[in-house]
Amino acid sequence: MLPLSDSLVAAIVALAADAIICVDGDQRITFFNEGAARIFGYEPSEMLGQPLGTLLPVRFRSSHSSKLASFGKSQVSSRRMGERSLISGVRKSGEEFPAEAAIAHMPSDSGPVYSVVLRDITEQRRAHDMNERLLVEMEKAVKQRDEMMALVSHDLRNPANAVKMLAGAILRAGGSDGSGLPSDVADHATVILQAAMQMDALIQDLLDSTRLEAGRLRVSPQWTSADDLVSAAIETLAPLALAKSIVLSRNLPPELPEVYADPHRMNQVLSNLIGNALKFTPARGAVTIEGTREGKFVLFAVRDTGVGIQPEDLPFVFDRFWHSKRLNRSGAGLGLAIARGIVLGHGGRIWIESSPGVETVVRFTLPTIESANIRSSPV
Ligand SMILES: Nc1ncnc2c1ncn2[C@@H]1O[C@H](COP(=O)(O)OP(=O)(O)O)[C@@H](O)[C@H]1O
Ligand SMILES: [Mg+2]
Structure with a gap:
């Protein structure tokens, strides 16, 4: 692979959507790319020489600063995104946002230099939270549907059975050959009986499927x-x-x-x-x-x-x-x-x-x- 020229590296760093920030051994900012400017809302010129802590919520500043110092002394030269827990950044407007960051340290003549690549994950977090909420709501809706189905099916059983029994009673009243009933009455009673049987079967299926879903369908082999x-x-x-x-x-x-x-x-x-x-x-x-x-x-x-x-x-x-x-x-x-x-x-x-x-x-x-x-x- 050919070495990249300084101007090409500079162009890539300028193009990056992530914030790329360098700090010196005193944790003061020495480089702040366009991505960092977009994310944090500061001009690069405003930030040069400022403490890195400016970009963090006040409550995390001192612990972060000591962590960075001990990282500088450790044998580990870099930590990628995802290897550390999520951090929070703070914009010029004071708004806090969730971020992922990778960090590397390199010794230089003038002491250690840290470079940080930071990604604003507000949108991912929002989408993730929204998905979680939707999932919870969906599970709740499915449970409510099943409970409702069980309730309605159960309450429909008695009237459906009454229709089935009475249609059967009408047909039986006509005798085994049906001759005791006017033929249209026998026809209608047959249709009523068939419809009630279909209804009963559907109710049974609904009840069984909700039982199954709740782990309550029993078999007695x-x-x-x-x-x-x-x-x-x-x-x-x-x-x-x-x-x-x-x-x-x-x-x-x-x-x-x-x-x-x-x-x-x-x-x-x-x-x-x-x-x-x-x-x-x-x-x-x-x-x-x-x-x-x-x-x-x-x-x-x-x-x-x-x-x-x-x-x-x-x-x-x-x-x-x-x-x-x-x-x-x-x-x-x-x-x-x-x-x-x-x-x-x-x-x-x-x-x-x-x-x-x-x-x-x-x-x-x-x-x-x-x-x-x-x-x-x-x-
Ligand atoms: N033997 C089959 N031939 C073709 N399609 C079938 C067959 N069995 C099931 N299916 C398909 O599977 C679907 C679900 O079947 P099932 O759960 O028994 O419900 P239902 O009978 O109420 O439609 C059917 O609607 C049909 O599309
Ligand atoms: Mg079927």
Whole structure:
């Protein structure tokens, strides 16, 4: 590297945004660049010969001066920014500001010379403080939202259940073939029942997702046949598959070991995964549920031939309230977040692979007798 000429060094020092200040052994200023003038508000000519302490708040002057003197006697020749705690500077106007400084000392014929490079970090500090404040406010808002959601969901449960029960009672009053009711009344009661069931499911999801977030979602595992878990979910969703002309099938070998799982919670997981597969697969597609033994776990797979998930969307599918922008919005976007929480609560794993338009597979594992850490734990 070529040595820099004095004029080039002078130009660089003049250009620097940082304050570059030199002081002599008596800590009096011998050099004050344009950056220092901008930061401190003094002309360089005003500062020459002035004590360095002028640039510091009064309360720090004496301690700083003795620190500088002992630094001068130490073996350390320089300290970079960040190696020391933050310091404060004081401008000509009297305003204090936060700063970072680096310092070096070099012996010269006329005693030690210190050079200081100082950076005004008012703006960084302001942005940092603002970010911290925003973060605190954001966390508070999320907590308030969750508390509100828990409260509202809880209070909506009773009226939704009343609507569900009474619509069911009206339908039952019509007899098993519905002939005891005028047909429009039976139709309306059916629609009311379906709407109330949807409402109930959404309320359950909201409650579960707030429980999950607060670490209060419980799973109560027991020894269960993998086959029974899949059968229960298929039974619930078979009418939907039929209505959409989708072939819903299963492929589980008979010798699969029992899993240690909460049947109610696993029904929730499988119903959501199969529900998603049916929702995002067009007519005449296929949805298959598989189970295989994988070491000390049973590996389940819900496979569909639907639209799939784009690679850039995959990292978000397990987030609460997330939906693909490409697809029509239906559902609250809570199902996968809850499914993940439940599977993790069982000591399993869950993940998704997708080739959009070809095949999407959601896989999850559940422990068998060899791996179950027997417990009933909050997730
Ligand atoms: N089998 C699937 N095929 C395509 N996209 C899917 C599938 N499963 C989930 N997704 C995407 O993930 C999103 C979140 O799913 P989920 O959490 O179950 O919420 P919801 O079913 O309420 O939309 C869906 O809206 C969809 O965009
Ligand atoms: Mg869903």
